[in-house]
Amino acid sequence: MNAPLPLHKFHGGIHPPTHKAQSTQHPIGQAKIPAQLIIPFYQHAGNQAKPIVAVGERVLKGQMIGMPQGHISSAIHASTSGTISALDMQTIAHPSGLQDLCATLLPDGLDEWIAHAPLDYPTMTADEIRHALRMAGVVGLGGATFPSDVKLSRSDAKHVIHTLVLNGAECEPYITCDDMVMRERAAEILNGAEIVRGLLRAEKILIGIEDNKPQAIAALQQAAMQGAHQNIHVVAVPTIYPGGGEKQLLRVLTGIEVPAHQRPTDFGLQCFNVATVYQIWRALALGEPLISRIVTVTGNVRQAQNYEVLLGTPVLEIVAQAGILPDTHSYIMGGPMMGFTLPTDAVGVIKASNCIIAASAKLFPPPPPAMPCIRCTRCADVCPAELQPQDLFWFAKSKNFEQAKKYNLFDCIECGACNYVCPSQIPLVQYYRFAKGEIRTQNKEQANADTARQRFEFRFSRIEREKQEKAAKLAAREKPAPTELPISDKVNEL
Amino acid sequence: MLTALFVMSGIALVLGAVLGFAALKFKVGGNPLIEKIDAILPQTQCGQCTFPGCKPYATAIAEGRADINQCPPGGEEGIRKLADLLGVDFKPFGENAAPAVKSVAFIDESTCIGCTLCIQACPVDAITGAAKQMHTIISAECTGCVLCVAPCPVDCISMITIEEKVNTWKWKYPVFPIAPINPAARP
Numbered sequence: 001m002n003a004p005l006p007l008h009k010f011h012g013g014i015h016p017p018t019h020k021a022q023s024t025q026h027p028i029g030q031a032k033i034p035a036q037l038i039i040p041f042y043q044h045a046g047n048q049a050k051p052i053v054a055v056g057e058r059v060l061k062g063q064m065i066g067m068p069q070g071h072i073s074s075a076i077h078a079s080t081s082g083t084i085s086a087l088d089m090q091t092i093a094h095p096s097g098l099q100d101l102c103a104t105l106l107p108d109g110l111d112e113w114i115a116h117a118p119l120d121y122p123t124m125t126a127d128e129i130r131h132a133l134r135m136a137g138v139v140g141l142g143g144a145t146f147p148s149d150v151k152l153s154r155s156d157a158k159h160v161i162h163t164l165v166l167n168g169a170e171c172e173p174y175i176t177c178d179d180m181v182m183r184e185r186a187a188e189i190l191n192g193a194e195i196v197r198g199l200l201r202a203e204k205i206l207i208g209i210e211d212n213k214p215q216a217i218a219a220l221q222q223a224a225m226q227g228a229h230q231n232i233h234v235v236a237v238p239t240i241y242p243g244g245g246e247k248q249l250l251r252v253l254t255g256i257e258v259p260a261h262q263r264p265t266d267f268g269l270q271c272f273n274v275a276t277v278y279q280i281w282r283a284l285a286l287g288e289p290l291i292s293r294i295v296t297v298t299g300n301v302r303q304a305q306n307y308e309v310l311l312g313t314p315v316l317e318i319v320a321q322a323g324i325l326p327d328t329h330s331y332i333m334g335g336p337m338m339g340f341t342l343p344t345d346a347v348g349v350i351k352a353s354n355c356i357i358a359a360s361a362k363l364f365p366p367p368p369p370a371m372p373c374i375r376c377t378r379c380a381d382v383c384p385a386e387l388q389p390q391d392l393f394w395f396a397k398s399k400n401f402e403q404a405k406k407y408n409l410f411d412c413i414e415c416g417a418c419n420y421v422c423p424s425q426i427p428l429v430q431y432y433r434f435a436k437g438e439i440r441t442q443n444k445e446q447a448n449a450d451t452a453r454q455r456f457e458f459r460f461s462r463i464e465r466e467k468q469e470k471a472a473k474l475a476a477r478e479k480p481a482p483t484e485l486p487i488s489d490k491v492n493e494l
Numbered sequence: 495m496l497t498a499l500f501v502m503s504g505i506a507l508v509l510g511a512v513l514g515f516a517a518l519k520f521k522v523g524g525n526p527l528i529e530k531i532d533a534i535l536p537q538t539q540c541g542q543c544t545f546p547g548c549k550p551y552a553t554a555i556a557e558g559r560a561d562i563n564q565c566p567p568g569g570e571e572g573i574r575k576l577a578d579l580l581g582v583d584f585k586p587f588g589e590n591a592a593p594a595v596k597s598v599a600f601i602d603e604s605t606c607i608g609c610t611l612c613i614q615a616c617p618v619d620a621i622t623g624a625a626k627q628m629h630t631i632i633s634a635e636c637t638g639c640v641l642c643v644a645p646c647p648v649d650c651i652s653m654i655t656i657e658e659k660v661n662t663w664k665w666k667y668p669v670f671p672i673a674p675i676n677p678a679a680r681p
Contacts, residue, residue, distance in 0.1 A: 094660050096658075096660060098658065098659065098663055100659070369670065430668040431668055433665035434665045434666060434667050434668065436665075437664025438664065442571075445536065448637075449535070449536050449537035450537070452536075452635070453537045455619050455620075456539050456547060456618050458619075459618065459619050
């Protein structure tokens with residue numbers, strides 16, 4: 001259909017075994033409604049949503065239970081009809097294993113929808129559409145869960161977007177949820193892409209898909225032809241990890257290297273995950289909020305498969321549907337490269353849960369003890385951000401954060417390619433994450449200290465001023481003003 | 495001979511005038527070292543260093559009247575930064591000054607009698623209220639200095655430790671368990 005675009009390359013990258021075939025053998029299945037749903041109010045980047053339901057209240061499927069607060073926030077909805085049995089702190093799907101505010105929803109089995117209708121989005125203003133997306137709880141489903149409405153509001157005079165890039169690369173091993181969405185829902189994805197293109201006033205759409213997904217590429221190409229979409233290019237990009245990283249994919253597709261401290265929008269590019277675009281279409285064309293997502297259930301299970309899972313479904317229940325094999329010892333959310341081990345198997349599926357891998361000692365043997373760094377610089381050879389991981393490791397390990405910042409630690413995308421090739425098996429990314437966290441905390445504390453200093457100094461000067469004013473008043477009272485003399489003279493005269 | 499003398503003294507005069515002008519024009523007000531030290535201090539204004547606030551402590555360090563290890567809220571990281579700045583060796587905390595866990599003050603509002611003593615004690619104006627009216631802490635501005643606790647006549651102020659939440663959590667320093675070595679296997 002389209003002439004092949006010239007492709008570019010990013011630095012480094014690795015070729016880990018993909019393990020994708022096992023979960024693409026079956027179409028997307030519908031996960032069962034579980035006995036209870038645990039829905040956290042913190043499922044997106046930005047501010048937590050504020051609960052707007054009471055314990056004991058009956059809610060309908062798609063009813064908003066969490067109101068977005070502040071600019072960067074998103075709504076939370078009930079995934080099915082039922083009763084809110086608790087609003088309390090529960091362990092959530094987060095690497096910290098900490099507790100956060102969750103709603104426990106006991107489904108009544110009726111799965112009764114709240115009144116909803118397709119929105120007449122062609123006649124709506126851009127602001128109205130953005131508001132609708134915010135209230136529909138649509139966030140980026142590639143993993144970062146950044147509210148989509150915020151990303152759609154950057155098309156101002158300074159940031160003219162000319163190209164919309166859809167990310168269907170899905171480079172991380174095991175994960176196939178985007179692949180299956182593209183295979184089965186290609187037309188909807190393209191309709192969503194048209195909506196986004198209209199909002200951003202972009203001209204071109206580039207869809208980047210790794211060439212190990214020929215069926216997804218074919219499905220999208222066919223849908224583009226059938227839907228008579230103009231200026232959409234479905235591009236097969238080389239399979240290399242982490243080719244699905246935003247900056248990496250943009251580089252491959254456009255040749256533009258987005259520098260540190262700058263965003264793709266500064267170069268007229270905006271990137272959305274294919275599943276996000278699908279959800280945008282669903283929110284506007286069907287009026288359905290984000291209450292379910294496609295989750296790859298794979299690893300140590302009898303039958304790996306993708307499921308459409310209601311948000312809040314306990315991880316154990318969804319994996320049980322795929323058949324847990326007996327030697328499973330833990331569950332990984334996300335992929336083996338960038339994912340994390342879930343604190344318990346009772347946590348609810350959240351908007352960021354693209355994949356759940358049942359882990360066994362055979363599939364993921366415990367890492368051998370780390371050996372000293374021999375400065376072989378194999379990590380630098382594979383680093384997609386063109387950093388010097390061996391130096392960053394040194395600085396992070398010795399807590400030399402200033403130097404780490406100077407070596408552009410914050411350009412690290414934590415892809416784990418350096419870990420993968422390290423002959424000493426050093427968990428490098430763990431050190432980078434530690435250093436990033438410490439630097440962020442230090443910055444925050446510095447900002448707090450600066451306000452405290454200002455307040456202290458203001459208070460000090462205020463007290464000084466009050467003292468002076470008091471002294472001046474006292475002086476005025478003790479020494480009667482000379483103007484009073486003539487008055488007494490007048491009195492005498494009277 | 496005479497020309498050379500004139501030229502040399504002429505140059506000396508011109509350069510002297512330039513230097514004199516520069517000294518007036520680019521005069522550094524105050525001691526810049528104090529500002530630099532003050533920037534490192536955590537600004538809790540708690541007085542645990544025995545000086546009435548961070549700036550006085552910074553002045554004392556600059557004048558050599560105080561040591562660099564007297565600021566518990568700054569932690570060991572703070573001592574390290576001060577040592578770097580001043581070109582002295584790192585010094586651990588003394589026995590009576592150890593870094594405490596971060597906390598904020600909390601007023602039990604049902605017990606508060608509205609005496610305003612805590613408001614007067616707060617170094618950063620983080621307590622609101624008026625005479626005979628209930629007081630409360632603006633927790634975002636509270637530095638956790640504990641200065642308000644002692645003046646309270648009804649003991650209604652307590653310090654609450656700031657717990658780690660999901661949005662404040664950070665990755666920990668990687669620690670690996672040391673595997674026991676079989677003594678027989680050692681060479």
